[in-house]
Amino acid sequence: MTKPVGVLSLQGDFREHLQAFDRLGIPAVQLKVAKKLSDVAGLVIPGGESTTIAKLSRIFNVLEPIREAIREGLPVFGTCAGLIMLADEITDGIEDQETFGGLDVVVQRNAFGNQLDSFEIDLPFTGIDGTIHAAFIRAPLITKVGAKASVVASLEDGRIVGVQQERRLGISFHPELTDEDRIHRYFYDALVCA
């Protein structure tokens, strides 16, 4: 039997991710406790507030188990706050802000400032034909990409908003909020089922 995708459901827009998988006919379940990690074939870290997700992950004892599962090869997909949680290094975090890590990148929180903190655009995405629709909400930017990660999405001016590293995917925006389901499909087909 195929295992479902888990969606970390401590804070943020985990329901919208579950709905996206539902529209695609891909089995997906909420994940809140570490012992369920062995029941899922991949894990989504949703958008929301990375400082809260980090604190709750520590409180609910999933921080170390998720780190370990990622190290051992669990496919992961983070959107916005989820990207921050997957970064090996962050800037403009709160003091001692923790991440799961897994992506060899530096991610800057709230990188777009106040004036342009929310916007939607269409942009190309490596592995998907045409353009995808991207909604940015108080979004982070990937300011440095290490040797292990590769860029899959950038803005017209070259700023990087998506990276992949083996079976790990992190993007600055929120496909789950705009019915842009092709990235969830890509994650499942190319990273989870690969």
Ligand code: GLN
């Ligand atoms: N600014 C948020 C953070 O630092 C991310 C915003 C989002 O997920 N839409 O976690």
